[in-house]
Amino acid sequence: MALSCAQALASTAGTVISNTATLSFDIAGVRHTVSSNTASLILAETLDVSVETDAPSGPVPEREECAVGFVVVNHGSGTETFDLTAQAEGQGASVLFIAGDTDGGQVYDAAVDKPLANSQLTLGSGARTHVFAVIGSDCAKAGTIRLRALARTGSGVPGTVFPGQGDGGGDAIVGKTGADTNGTVTGTNLRLLAKSVQPSLTKSQTVETSDGSATANAGAIVTYRLLAAFPRATTGVEIEDPIPAGTAYVPGSLTLDGATLSDAGDDDPGQADDGSILVGLGEVAPGTRTIAFKVRIL
Template identity: 45%
Template sequence: MNVQLGKGSDRNNRRYAPGCFVASAAAAAVLAATPALAATQAGSAIANTATLTATTDGGAPQSLRSNTVTLTTAEILDVAIAADRATAETRGGETAAVGFVVTNTGNGQEDYTVVFGSGSSGVAVDRLVIDSDGDGVYTAATDRPLAPGTAVSLAPGQKTRIFVLLDGAQVGAAATITATATARTGSGAPGTVYPAAGDAGGDAVVGATSATASATTQLGPTAGVPMLAKSQSVLSPDGGARAVPGAIVTYRLLASFPTATRGVVIDDAIPAGTTYVAGSLKLDTVSLSDASDGDAGSASASAIRVALGDVPAAASRDIQFSVKIQ
């Protein structure tokens, strides 16, 4: 998934010239001496005028000024990105929020394209949000959703946190999520110049970071803690999947146990507005009676209960039951 963290419309409408490499020793020396955050704002005009004062043969002092020479400070393209945590545990049935902080370490307003990937682990990104209140904690009520392609301007030194939201049930062992931030104006070898592509029409010059940076968080299921994930499917009277009166909703509960677990009981209340479908309770595809008798399950008009007892390590249990929408 790609997300553009961007600049104002003046930069968006700019036509960028192809990059060319600064070959002079002087330019290379300037880049080598550039700090992480340059003190002079990109696009700043640096003007200089000299004054000559002299006494002529007639004895009258005179003063004259030279022409003024002006140059525009180039924009240094640099970026840093850091993961909030090197490792993050996830839990099935819950949303995991993995944070990455992007910082504009250059000296001008800049757009950044941020690409999220999971390599070969196949973890799918659910959605993205900006840490709107800057508290470092994902809060659904306050943090702003970030659609792919949304532009957010970063001033020099400014940083923003992006939360990547993942379905914890999708995360397996040795899964990773990597975020790579790249300056939209351009990137490449330090010293590469993008003529007239910087702030105020000055040049943009790739800084020491090559204007791109990556960070990775190692993901994994919460060690030793059972997980319970729930899904549902709907069959309407006309054979469709609409939740209308008379439709049958089948719930599936998948419980997994990374370590040996004792005395496991699963309860699930029958939702309001529905009635339990008699005889629909199953454990690992085997039907259970609704009465409280010798098998593991029981069902009533208000809830189902399945007593799994002691479950060995690396085991899972699959429970299903159905209700009818009134």
């Protein structure tokens, strides 16, 4: 009688490791083989992240807008989405928004590098990317700027397990960084922006169905989010978005910064129908405003 075993090797989170053994034996001179049941497991995802500071670019004149460079690295074993938050600790300056390095140039370009939707960043295992914390006026007073990256799947004490929350339905395990880390940049490491920085608008979408999936089929609800970023005070602001063909606006779903707006053209800044949504903001202070609305696929 002899036993043999074959095992698949894996190192990527979500990979299924399967193991089946065979039993071989002789009966009356005839060779027989019987297979065992297959034992399978899903390789757990390790949650780890770091935030590194970018190279300095020299002193910053007073009253200049600027962008602070950071590098976010996913040290985990799977694909993970990180929530990013940034804060200027000095007096007289604030972080307007966090932008991604869209063109990979590693230098902030307001015409190209748009705000990250919901300030979230998704990276594959081992991936690294530049992001920029965009600061308003009085950059020279910003002092220390901190960028925090927090794994959406979970964080905490290293070794903490989140059952079934990893890639492929396996477990997720918090790594040595706690899946929650900060990077800091001082006021001498700021990248200058041109004073002609213009407002920008970034759009994202999510799909939900009655069965909980994200399949875009008839009856599904699509939520659109518009993130408007204003590096400086801006006047005469209006945001309009046509309702896509093949969909119908969901009445009462229009919101501004989380607050519901009426669909009628009345005292609040919004109005909506099956043709389009329109939000008139008028004069806007430096910062970001978020508009959301829903449509149903016909």
